[in-house]
Amino acid sequence: MTNEELREEFRACNAYSRPDCRDCWARLYCSGGCAANSMHATGSISGVYRAGCELFKKRIECAVMMNVARAFGAHGDDRTD
Numbered sequence: 001m002t003n004e005e006l007r008e009e010f011r012a013c014n015a016y017s018r019p020d021c022r023d024c025w026a027r028l029y030c031s032g033g034c035a036a037n038s039m040h041a042t043g044s045i046s047g048v049y050r051a052g053c054e055l056f057k058k059r060i061e062c063a064v065m066m067n068v069a070r071a072f073g074a075h076g077d078d079r080t081d
């Protein structure tokens with residue numbers, strides 16, 4: 001890789017370095033998503049690919065909801081008792 005500026009931006013990219021992710025409740029699960037998607041969607045590794053962002057948050061919300069439902073005995077399609 002010969003683009004040192006891009007390499008340094010990638011090296012510094014994490015859950016805390018993306019401005020749009022700083023206050024996100026899902027940042028420690030997501031870490032800002034895929035750097036390549038961010039680059040293609042926004043022109044910056046530190047940008048946020050909005051479609052991926054919304055899908056990721058919805059996926060985590062659903063996973064949390066399913067675990068809460070199981071913990072409190074709600075029965076869905078994957079009923080185990």
Ligand code: SF4
Binds near residue numbers: 018026049054056
């Ligand atoms: S869900 Fe969206 S805002 Fe939150 S950390 Fe991921 S990309 Fe950033």
